[in-house]
Amino acid sequence: MTGEPVTLPVTLRVNGAERPVAAVAPWTTLLTVLRDELGLTGAKRGCNQGVCGACTVMIDGEPVRSCLSLALNCTGRDIVTVEGLAPAGALAPVQQALAEGNAVQCGFCTPGILISAHALLRRNAPLSVDEVRAGLSGNLCRCSGYKKIVEAIVRASEARP
């Protein structure tokens, strides 16, 4: 191999804070930057192919696979990870609902599920079981059979104003 790979400095807005990163290669994904550079390990690498959904984060209000998003494309955008769903020490209602509803087993898919759920819940209307099932269809869970996750998200949607 010859020469150093080309890298660029970048600043990302993550969970409301401006986060500078000194050197990002053009092919580096948002997931890698979040986990390895910013120490935000909530988003998980399950497949790195955009299938399992464990790496899901919000970009400008939309749930996105961070393993398929290039970090350099994310400048100037608003990124929210599972760590940013609630202030430190607090839980968002959907986090509370999953925790109390026995909807968390191994927990590896949970951060991605929470982001997808968060996107569904922005509608501020009670969600049906089938709406939640459809909304989670891009997040694989191998432990739960999905039922308690769906129940918890439906409950969280009903508790909203």
Next chain:
Amino acid sequence: MTPRDTAATGVGASLPRLDAREKVTGRAQYIADMVRPDMLHAAIHASPLAHARIRGYDTRAAEAVPGVACVLTGGDFPDGRMGAFIKDEPAIAQGKVRYPGEPVAVVAAEDEETARRAAALIRVEYEDLPVAATPEDAMAPDAPLIHEGLADYFKVFPAICGGNVASETELSEGDVDGAWAECDVIVEGEFETPAQAHLSIEPVGALAEVDAEGRVTLWSANQSVFRVQANVCEALQLPMSKLRCLTPKVGAGFGNKMEPHVQPLVVQLALKTGRPVRLILNRTEDFETVRARHPFKIRCRTGAKKDGTLVARELSAVLDCGAYGDDSPGVLGYSLLMSRGPYRIPHCRASGKLVYTNRMRFGAFRGFGNPQVTFATESQIDEIADRLGMDPLDLRLKNRMEPGDRWFGGGEVASNGLVECIEKAKAASGWEQGRALPAPPGKRRALGVAACAHISGLLATGAIVRLLEDGSVVLNTGAVDIGQGSDTVLTQMCASALRVPADRVAIASPDTDGSPYNWGTTASRVTYTTGRSVVAAADKVAEQIKRHASEIFECAVEDLELRDGGRVGIKGVPDKELSFFEVSGRAHWAAGGPIVGTDTWVYNRPSVDPKRAVAKGLPFPQIGVYSFGCMIAAVEIDETTGKADVAEVWSAMDVGKAINPGSVEGQIEGGFVQGMGFALTEEMVFDGPRLVNPSMMDYKAPTSLDAPFGIHSIIVEAAEPGGPFGAKGIGEIGLVPVPAAIANAVATAAGTRLRRLPLTPERVLDTMLEDGDED
């Protein structure tokens, strides 16, 4: 619920997981989230070939990549061998490769990208060997030998082996050959099940660090820190005292993380470099190089009298072992032990062969061979019912084991909730209204049933319960919570035994230095075996608390009782009581010494009674206690596409006692969906020895849209004598009957029976169009 209320948090409460908050905030640390100072990152170079002799390595290009710290190949490893039953597996390929994906070299570098780039530059010179891709190939007279040294390998049981056959097992009772003449109806068939991927969403990984004295600390995704320690030390020929194994959070296991994966590789890299080394497999590697559920080919024959009395069964199975033994001899033995099912069948013979092939190793997977065998046997129960014009549930009830009946082989069965499981599933599903259900045009709907049993048990376990100075408690068991919730359940048991709220009990993370031995989170065993130790150790703490109180109150120990909230008092005298704080303070500072209760035990009830049964080559002489279950599934078939969907399912499972009902339901629901994947969509497809769908894109595990929302968990509690609070395990049994229940529903709806999993749309459509049995 108030968290300080003992009853609201103890046994029987659906207490939220102790680590739920950590997990929903993204703070839970899994192996890939762990970083150590000055840590190197590793990558494997995997064999592209299925079977070849290694002639040489060229690692120069890899070593020249800037940032590469170390490249290791076979010669850099001690030639120890590991294996749960047959010590046949080196830490890294030695001399030859036996499956595509086998690690041949390993690289450590400053970052993962560099390690992977360097690993790709390693050149290995191979000499091709003939390949045996399937058990049939491997048993052919001219088959290449996959393990030339098989006869000399150390084995932990009297294995019957030779050629490419790693293990042969047979179990029989009664006079099977003579019994067929007594039968009015005999059904016979061949059943086939594919390799299933565990597909934990967390890929496997490990991190090792060496201290200045050369002692290694190893974290990894695992199901037993003690099995990790044993395997690594066997492979690398280290004294066990030189390796400490710890666990981060584990992103599920299902059997995949019970035996070794990359742990020996990172330990050797850490020893060679003196730096911490972390290796996380990517998804493709995780598919190709770890392990999967055994493909089974089963020949089964069952006979009954006209009145439905089951008379005889003969079952023979051929299991693809893959390249290394791993847990496979146990899977074979256990599957045969389960082949009679929960019925009285006086004449039974089950035999099987486990055959080495040049495919990835197969090993433990939730159910441990039982789902495959139950698919065959429960399909045949339905076939007999159909032939006799009987209701399949009535046939099952007629032949069920009665109290006092022994298990196949002669093992004692203490608790048996099967009848209640059947009755409750039957009532809840509306079975009485008929198995064929109304369906819209173009669809067919039917109910299908399967009954089953499973064990919880096996091997050694312990617990240490300590009373801290302030009267709170630390529980230490060494059992790894892989996400199923055992930390919570064991804490609830400890809390109830000491009558303190659960938040007064901390549970220690497993540590081979500090925890009592625990064979592992496998065999549905933690609730039952570890729970027993927790209760016994807590009882010893209670005894010591009472002894202190008896000295203070100058009364007899027998006159004392524990009271809710962590107090001990004189029975019948409400104001004569002490807090655990007062007792533990006295023990720490004045008299008796700190209060610690310990318990260890090993499951030792024999599975085979030689007066009843003949067993040859059985790897597990002492299995465990029995759980029972009954599942009814409502399945809909699309007549145009052949696609089968489960609309609703009723899963009644006998757990002895639900320590945490919410978690029990979680096991039933999750087990069902994983079993549904096995039944309908999941298949690791091989082209010869090579896996052709090692990605989540091409391997079809159920999503939230595939899984029915109507999964009805029905908890049955037939208390197990000796079980902690009467509890038995629930980890696996909920998966065991799924393929059979779905296949029986499909058979009713389609009008013909499929005997090969998965029941894909093509196969279902073909069988409906042919309107005749497959095969």
